[in-house]
Amino acid sequence: MSSSTRLLSIDPATGETVWEGAPGDVDAAVAKARAALPAWARRPLAERIAYCRSYQEVVRENADEFARLIASETGKPLWETKTEVAAVAAKVDISITAHEERTGTRQGEVQGVHQVIRHKPHGVLAVLGPYNFPAHLPNGHIVPALIAGNTIVFKPSEFTPAVAEYMVQCWEKAGLPEGVLNLVQGAGETGRALAGHADIDGLLFTGSATTGAALHRQFAETPGKILALEMGGNNPLIVWDAQDLEATAALIAQSAYLSAGQRCTCARRLIVEDGKEGPLIDALTAIIDRIVVGEPFDDPQPFMGPVIDNRAADRLEAGYADLVERGAKVIRPLVRPRADRPFLTPALVDVTGVSGIPDEEHFGPLLQLYRVPDFDAAMAVANDTRFGLSAGLMGGDRALYDRFWAESRAGIVNWNRPTNGAASNAPFGGIGLSGNHKPSAYYAADYCAFPVASLEADAVTGTIAVGLKPKV
DSSP states (O other), X not given: OBOSSOEEEEOTTTOOEEEEEOOOOHHHHHHHHHHHHHHHHHSOHHHHHHHHHHHHHHHHHTHHHHXXXXXXXXXXXXXXXXXXXXXXXXXXXXXXXXXXXXXXXXXXXETTEEXXXXXXXXXXXXXXXXXXXXXXXXXXXXXXXXXHTOEEEEEOOTTOHHHHHHHHHXXXXXXXXXXXXXXXXXXXXXXXXXXXXXXXXXXXXXXXXXXXXXXXXXXXXXXXXXXXXXXXXXXXXXXXSOSOHHHHHHHHHHHHHGGGGOSTTSEEEEEEETTSOHHHHHHHHHHHTTOOBOOTTOSSOOSBOOOSOHHHHXXXXXXXXXXHHHTXXXXXXXOOXXXXXXXXXXXXXXXXXXXXXXXXXXXXXXXXXXXXXXXXXXXXXXXXXXXXSEEEEEESOHHHHHHHHHHOOOSEEEESSOTTOOOTTSEEOOSGGGBSSOOEETTHHHHHEEEEEEEEOSSOOOOOOSSOOOOO
């Protein structure tokens, strides 16, 4: 949370202050990045990679402390934040490979002339990070951008300033030259100032569709600046002719409730065949009733912790109440065990036949059930959204999955796997309100550099064969 003069980061599980500080100076941060750009861009690729590998080692050496900080600031269970830190370190190797594959030098010959395709950095890039993966997701922009030769101004979520500060300190311990990566803390006004700064060359964003749309409008008159948007999803999960109901139910629960539902790829809509859903719902509710919601350092570990803050919990409770008021049947309620803290139990509501349901992302543990008569109707419901990030099918045969893959509108399409299962060595992004056709993860290399096509000869040779008057 922030005030007009100070920023406060609050542990959502305990209410204790994790970090306190002042908003940063956007102009100063951009100026430092601009001053550091020429020398950093001129460094050989091998040297830039060496700094990234040193950073990787620092992260690994401090993995436990890093994971505990993420858990304190986000409320996520420690087991989960350990996987986030591991992903931060692994991103270095993946980004090095992606840079070579996606933007490496290519040479050939065109009509006897040497042809070369190389890539250049954009320049000073702003990175706006989210709170749900406060290290992994901005790291997925920062590492490939640095490898490509850009300098960076990084503004994290105001909910997770301590994690951002720690990550930048890891780069400093790795010896990264001053000014190459600049941290500027702040809330929404700081983000808007950075996004609108005249001296940045682009913006890399992960966050909500509402903020992403505002950034798109803000960049409408600056086509010369790169804008990469990775936003949320109202993600469908179809279950059709599934045989192992317990395994299916486990993957549904993972899809809907992992990270307390605070993943942009979480399933929001469960679509099943009407009249055959009973055994599946029984298996799913049996798992829901066993899910442990708790604090990040509890022993034994919980499956999920709180959502990020009380305001987020308030919004989810309001969204749940709206569905119920519209006629949704409660299968498992959204319960807030402590009024003063943002813990929520996983909810499942049947919205079949309910009209006027808003096409929005409920960023928490709230799953909506749709019962449909046939697979045509299932596909229609799945695609009835302006979003297009993740979609999944569980059950069916290869022919049904081939149809699902062909007809679904999403950037991530999974079969018999959770909707929030995504590989770091693959592109990550969506269509519609989920992105602007610049997927991240492995394809981040694409938006961190631009191609330069060259025809090169050692000497000047040439004649004009047509259209000249005779020599006199």
